[in-house]
Amino acid sequence: MSGELASWIAIVGIALTSIATRGSFVIFGARLALPPLVEQALRFAPAAVLGAIVAPALLLKGGHADLSAGNHRLIAAVLAGVLMWRTRSMMATIAGGMVALTLLRLYA
Numbered sequence: 620m621s622g623e624l625a626s627w628i629a630i631v632g633i634a635l636t637s638i639a640t641r642g643s644f645v646i647f648g649a650r651l652a653l654p655p656l657v658e659q660a661l662r663f664a665p666a667a668v669l670g671a672i673v674a675p676a677l678l679l680k681g682g683h684a685d686l687s688a689g690n691h692r693l694i695a696a697v698l699a700g701v702l703m704w705r706t707r708s709m710m711a712t713i714a715g716g717m718v719a720l721t722l723l724r725l726y727a
Contacts, residue, residue: 695720702715
């Protein structure tokens with residue numbers, strides 16, 4: 620089997636799997652009741668996914684954990700966290716974190 624054919628088979632397979640999993644909620648709808656414990660656990664899924672995406676970007680440098688003062692992303696994230704804690708403003712947190720990271724990259 621050629622590489623191009625294998626790629627197309629993979630693309631079609633992934634598309635069909637995606638359609639089947641997403642379509643199952645439309646087809647089964649209210650008839651599919653999840654246990655309360657599962658529904659409660661699923662409420663935390665977005666936060667868990669966000670953490671799984673953000674944590675490696677903040678903590679890893681070159682494939683290794685970097686908790687040093689030279690990790691500008693981590694310092695900017697801590698500063699943004701403090702800003703969020705003090706102001707409760709998402710826009711101030713985003714802007715402050717971006718400014719902190721930019722200044723750290725330019726002058727540190």
